Amino acid sequence: MTSAxxxxxxxxxxxxxxxxxxxxxxxxxxAGAAAHWPDAxxxxxxxxxxxAARARVVGVDWAVLATGVVGTAGAGxxxxxxxxxxxxxxxxxxxxxxxxNGRYVLGLLDGAIDGALAGSFDAIVTAPLxxxxxxxxxxxxxxxxxxxxxxxxxxxxxxMLAGTGTRPLRVALATTHVPLKDVPAAxxxxxxxxxxxxxxxxxxxxxxxxxxxxxxxxxxxxxxENGYLGREEIDVITPALTLADKRGIDARGPYPADTLFQPRxxxxxxxxxxxxxxxxxxxxxxxxxxxxxxxxLGLPIIRTSVDxxxxxDLAGTGRADAGSLIAAIDTAVSMARNRRGG
Numbered sequence: 617m618t619s620a621x622x623x624x625x626x627x628x629x630x631x632x633x634x635x636x637x638x639x640x641x642x643x644x645x646x647a648g649a650a651a652h653w654p655d656a657x658x659x660x661x662x663x664x665x666x667x668a669a670r671a672r673v674v675g676v677d678w679a680v681l682a683t684g685v686v687g688t689a690g691a692g693x694x695x696x697x698x699x700x701x702x703x704x705x706x707x708x709x710x711x712x713x714x715x716x717n718g719r720y721v722l723g724l725l726d727g728a729i730d731g732a733l734a735g736s737f738d739a740i741v742t743a744p745l746x747x748x749x750x751x752x753x754x755x756x757x758x759x760x761x762x763x764x765x766x767x768x769x770x771x772x773x774x775x776m777l778a779g780t781g782t783r784p785l786r787v788a789l790a791t792t793h794v795p796l797k798d799v800p801a802a803x804x805x806x807x808x809x810x811x812x813x814x815x816x817x818x819x820x821x822x823x824x825x826x827x828x829x830x831x832x833x834x835x836x837x838x839x840x841e842n843g844y845l846g847r848e849e850i851d852v853i854t855p856a857l858t859l860a861d862k863r864g865i866d867a868r869g870p871y872p873a874d875t876l877f878q879p880r881x882x883x884x885x886x887x888x889x890x891x892x893x894x895x896x897x898x899x900x901x902x903x904x905x906x907x908x909x910x911x912x913l914g915l916p917i918i919r920t921s922v923d924x925x926x927x928x929d930l931a932g933t934g935r936a937d938a939g940s941l942i943a944a945i946d947t948a949v950s951m952a953r954n955r956r957g958g
Contacts, residue, residue: 628737633926647676774814787900922940
């Protein structure tokens with residue numbers, strides 16, 4: 617089957633926290649869908665009236681763009697953009713959080729996940745949500761990454777943020793939303809080997825890299841200084857790299873994190889594996905903020921997201937930048953094309 621005769625890719629988008637910028641960013645991004653992604657169709661999960669109102673703020677005629685409103689995911693529609701209408705629990709005011717809509721946000725995510733697991737969607741893209749609102753609604757919630765892992769039954773997932781460009785910077789995390797004091801105990805030889813295997817596998821399959829090269833940070837300053845500043849490099853990270861090498865994974869390190877993020881190392885790397893959240897992501901976000909993409913590796917489905925939060929101060933003002941959401945959609949479409957075979 618030629619690419620021209622293949623059915624279009626089906627991409628689900630969840631609009632996230634209704635008081636945040638997600639709804640308007642979705643409208644902005646999809647206004648250029650026909651030009652940017654001619655081989656894709658989009659199903660938007662959100663309140664239809666909210667989407668229309670926020671689209672007006674950014675000058676998008678949602679009634680023209682969203683040619684169909686459905687009650688359940690109808691991914692077989694010929695429409696380029698359609699809406700799965702999920703009614704708000706309470707009226708949404710831009711910039712003002714309301715726990716009454718916490719379960720609404722999870723409902724959007726559940727609908728997209730269920731559709732992707734059923735094969736109705738080739739990928740899902742998630743706009744930002746507010747963790748505190750969901751927790752205030754009485755639902756324990758750590759983050760998108762952990763929720764996706766639990767809902768899809770994935771035994772281990774990896775958070776990776778990526779910049780865009782001809783030589784994108786990619787940073788994956790060995791631990792995600794873990795308090796700093798708990799990071800050393802969260803690291804294990806087997807866990808690091810599994811994490812490296814997921815990165816290697818998904819970069820091959822979804823990003824078209826035949827032999828990914830992964831650079832691995834140490835945990836401690838100066839990568840432990842031969843044990844004088846900590847033994848995790850000696851007892852955990854180096855043994856994991858040895859086992860990964862035996863599995864054919866090109867993973868090197870451990871490198872001191874304060875010197876690794878420079879061109880003479882990164883120009884030869886496809887991904888950096890950092891040991892904890894604020895070790896790798898500040899560098900990535902400084903370099904690419906506003907055009908970066910959050911990718912969850914290790915899932916049975918494709919999921920990408922933005923590199924920023926709900927931006928409550930910008931919601932409803934028309935000043936928010938859709939660059940990261942456009943990049944997230946672009947990455948999801950590219951990954952889906954790779955899984956399809958071109």
